[in-house]
Amino acid sequence: xxxxxxxxxxxxxxxxxxxxxxxxxxxxxxxxxxxxxxxxxxxxxxxxxxxxxxxxxxxxxxxxxxxxxxxxxxxxxxxxxxxxxxxxxxxxxxxxxxxxxxxxxxxxxxxxxxxxxxxxxxxxxxxxxxxxxxxxxxxxxxxxxxxxxxxxxxxxxxxxxxxxxxxxxxxxxxxxxxxxxxxxxxxxxxxxxxxxxxxxxxxxxxxxxxxxxxxxxxxxxxxxxxxxxxxxxxx
Amino acid sequence: xxxxxxxxxxxxxxxxxxxxxxxxxxxxxxxxxxxxxxxxxxxxxxxxxxxxxxxxxxxxxxxxxxxxxxxxxxxxxxxxxxxxxxxxxxxxxxxxxxxxxxxxxxxxxxxxxxxxxxxxxxxxxxxxxxxx
Amino acid sequence: xxxxxxxxxxxxxxxxxxxxxxxxxxxxxxxxxxxxxxxxxxxxxxxxxxxxxxxxxxxxxxxxxxxxxxxxxxxxxxxxxxxxxxxxxxxxxxxxxxxxxxxxxxxxxxxxxxxxxxxxxxxxxxxxxxxxxxxxxxxxxxxxxxxxxxxxxxxxxxxxxxxxxxxxxxxxxxxxxxxxxxxxxxxxxxxxxxxxxxxxxxxxxxxxxxxxxxxxxxxxxxxxxxxxxxxxxxxxxxxxxxxxxxxxxxxxxxxxxxxxxxxxxxxxxxxxxxxxxxx
Numbered sequence: 001x002x003x004x005x006x007x008x009x010x011x012x013x014x015x016x017x018x019x020x021x022x023x024x025x026x027x028x029x030x031x032x033x034x035x036x037x038x039x040x041x042x043x044x045x046x047x048x049x050x051x052x053x054x055x056x057x058x059x060x061x062x063x064x065x066x067x068x069x070x071x072x073x074x075x076x077x078x079x080x081x082x083x084x085x086x087x088x089x090x091x092x093x094x095x096x097x098x099x100x101x102x103x104x105x106x107x108x109x110x111x112x113x114x115x116x117x118x119x120x121x122x123x124x125x126x127x128x129x130x131x132x133x134x135x136x137x138x139x140x141x142x143x144x145x146x147x148x149x150x151x152x153x154x155x156x157x158x159x160x161x162x163x164x165x166x167x168x169x170x171x172x173x174x175x176x177x178x179x180x181x182x183x184x185x186x187x188x189x190x191x192x193x194x195x196x197x198x199x200x201x202x203x204x205x206x207x208x209x210x211x212x213x214x215x216x217x218x219x220x221x222x223x224x225x226x227x228x229x230x231x232x233x234x235x
Numbered sequence: 236x237x238x239x240x241x242x243x244x245x246x247x248x249x250x251x252x253x254x255x256x257x258x259x260x261x262x263x264x265x266x267x268x269x270x271x272x273x274x275x276x277x278x279x280x281x282x283x284x285x286x287x288x289x290x291x292x293x294x295x296x297x298x299x300x301x302x303x304x305x306x307x308x309x310x311x312x313x314x315x316x317x318x319x320x321x322x323x324x325x326x327x328x329x330x331x332x333x334x335x336x337x338x339x340x341x342x343x344x345x346x347x348x349x350x351x352x353x354x355x356x357x358x359x360x361x362x363x364x365x366x367x
Numbered sequence: 368x369x370x371x372x373x374x375x376x377x378x379x380x381x382x383x384x385x386x387x388x389x390x391x392x393x394x395x396x397x398x399x400x401x402x403x404x405x406x407x408x409x410x411x412x413x414x415x416x417x418x419x420x421x422x423x424x425x426x427x428x429x430x431x432x433x434x435x436x437x438x439x440x441x442x443x444x445x446x447x448x449x450x451x452x453x454x455x456x457x458x459x460x461x462x463x464x465x466x467x468x469x470x471x472x473x474x475x476x477x478x479x480x481x482x483x484x485x486x487x488x489x490x491x492x493x494x495x496x497x498x499x500x501x502x503x504x505x506x507x508x509x510x511x512x513x514x515x516x517x518x519x520x521x522x523x524x525x526x527x528x529x530x531x532x533x534x535x536x537x538x539x540x541x542x543x544x545x546x547x548x549x550x551x552x553x554x555x556x557x558x559x560x561x562x563x564x565x566x567x568x569x570x571x572x573x574x575x576x577x578x579x580x581x582x583x584x585x586x587x588x589x590x591x592x593x594x595x596x597x598x599x600x601x602x603x604x605x606x607x608x609x610x611x612x613x614x615x616x617x618x619x620x621x622x623x624x625x626x627x628x629x630x631x632x633x634x635x636x637x638x639x640x641x642x643x644x645x646x
Contacts (some may be wrong), residue, residue, distance in 0.1 A: 014559055014561050015559065015560070015561060015563045015566060016560070016561065016562045017562075017563075032291055044644060044646070048454075048641075048644070051458060052458075053454055053457050053641060053642045054641050055637075055638060055639055055640065055641050056559075056560075056638065056639055056641075057255075068460075069463065070460050070461055070462040070463070071460070073458060073459065073460035073461075074460035078458055080454055080455050080458055080645050081452060081455075081644075081645035081646045082455060082645070083453060083455055083643075083646075084450075084453045084454070084455025084456050085455065090277065097377060100373050100376065100377055101370075101373060101374065101377060101459045102459070103370075104461070137407060151464040152646070153646075164289075167287065167289060168286055171282070171285045171286050171289070171290075171291070171292065172282065172286055174292070176292075188251075191251050191253060192249055192251070192288075192289055192290045192291070193289065193290060193291045194291065195291055195293055195294075199514070203578065211255075212254045212255065212256060212294065212297075215251065215252055215253055215254040215255065216254050217251055218252050218253070220250075220251035220252040221251055222251065223252075
């Protein structure tokens with residue numbers, strides 16, 4: 001089986017400024033991985049490149065062995081902000097959209113997730129709080145059956161209860177072989193569910209390490225992560 | 236040990252600077268010794284445990300594998316993991332757990348400059364007072 | 368191919384969402400205009416022709432139909448660009464080339480659907496007028512007889528001219544979509560490519576240049592286009608004396624320009640044009 005994600009020598013520029021440079025990253029099947037970095041470190045950009053919505057980069061990106069953009073999109077599920085829908089649209093209309101356009105979308109799975117998240121299917125987007133919307137996005141993302149799940153800052157700006165629900169749903173609905181990449185600038189709240197952390201700094205990936213290895217060195221994952229950014233402040 | 240602080244509803248907080256699979260093992264030992272998981276009975280599935288403890292499935296798997304290897308758990312194919320009925324092994328585990336706790340206690344007492352004799356004395360005094 | 372069809376269906380639904388609302392607005396607006404004008408006894412209404420309420424309504428409705436088709440065309444243009452730049456739509460596992468074609472095609476299909484609905488509405492209103500207005504009744508019969516007489520003279524050349532004119536209108540609609548996409552994509556791609564400071568100035572210069580180019584093309588096309596667009600009406604009224612030798616050439620030219628823009632748009636869209644961040 002091909003690795004869910006393989007990136008080699010990735011370079012991405014915008015307005016002649018390098019956003020990502022010489023980035024290499026491989027994720028193995030069945031892992032939950034955090035993509036950590038400061039705001040503006042390029043986490044979202046990296047996820048958009050993997051998903052094939054950011055263009056004109058150099059290097060190769062393979063998702064489950066596929067390099068072509070449309071095939072990559074087919075083998076990954078990305079938390080989209082649902083900006084393609086008007087505010088008056090209801091949950092079940094969004095679900096219909098997903099059902100028609102994603103052949104791997106499972107309505108049964110969505111219904112389970114929706115009930116787990118306590119979401120009403122007659123609710124409109126405009127009536128939702130930030131936490132509810134994020135829960136809906138997670139439910140939609142996990143209702144697809146893919147090799148790679150990209151969760152872009154799913155915990156930013158939501159309350160503790162919603163966060164717990166989302167973390168539990170990650171554990172409950174993750175398939176054995178699929179890999180989940182979660183970006184965040186804060187690791188504490190999810191450290192216990194992670195297999196690995198990937199730290200992005202200075203436009204590239206500076207560290208990839210197993211969380212249990214970090215703990216075996218008597219270090220917390222958070223301290224480990226912060227040490228990379230403290231070093232920079234000292235320099 | 237003191238690593239696990241069971242809160243209401245059986246919720247467990249793990250320390251983030253000790254490998255979690257070790258903490259899961261400790262948690263399960265305690266569950267078994269205190270009789271919450273009975274000898275010969277099935278323990279929750281890997282996923283159930285992962286959700287209950289809010290940890291990674293792979294980590295739970297690793298803990299259970301080791302416990303299988305140690306013999307405190309055994310696997311029935313297609314059914315899941317069961318607690319051993321081997322009482323000598325259970326007793327041994329309990330003793331180990333007690334020893335480990337005592338070890339830590341004595342160590343911290345010694346580091347406070349309390350001698351072994353003093354430990355014994357103050358412990359019996361303490362217990363007498365507590366039991367009244 | 369399956370995803371192409373499914374994507375088309377969803378896009379078509381998106382673009383035809385407001386059709387019923389537009390038609391209701393048009394019907395109500397034309398009725399209200401007729402009502403106030405007809406009863407106020409305005410002098411500028413030709414009482415000779417518009418002796419009946421329905422006849423006036425029909426006339427206003429037809430004029431408004433052209434206006435509303437224009438409005439609807441603009442909404443499809445807007446929707447095209449909104450879909451192209453949106454992350455939700457761009458994450459769907461479909462090849463970008465197909466996505467772009469789906470987008471344009473569904474807009475055109477929606478436009479066609481709207482035009483057909485307009486024609487049906489006009490026919491219904493005509494039928495009503497036909498029964499209530501004796502004068503209209505007789506002039507329609509006369510017109511059909513007239514058309515029948517002209518139809519006997521129809522030869523291959525006239526048929527070619529007629530369908531050619533129709534073809535030209537269709538190609539113009541497509542060209543509109545392609546040009547708007549081209550302006551959007553090329554400016555966006557340049558904006559992302561050039562250094563921050565330079566890109567702003569550059570894009571302004573380029574967009575002015577493109578606008579001038581388009582305006583020049585439109586003026587050039589106008590001479591031919593006007594002739595062609597007016598042709599079906601001339602044909603209706605039996606003024607088919609003017610030859611349209613230029614039509615074949617104009618059609619070919621138009622088709623070529625369309626294909627060229629389609630090609631450029633597809634490349635820009637699949638290689639350079641990014642969806643905006645959807646957070």
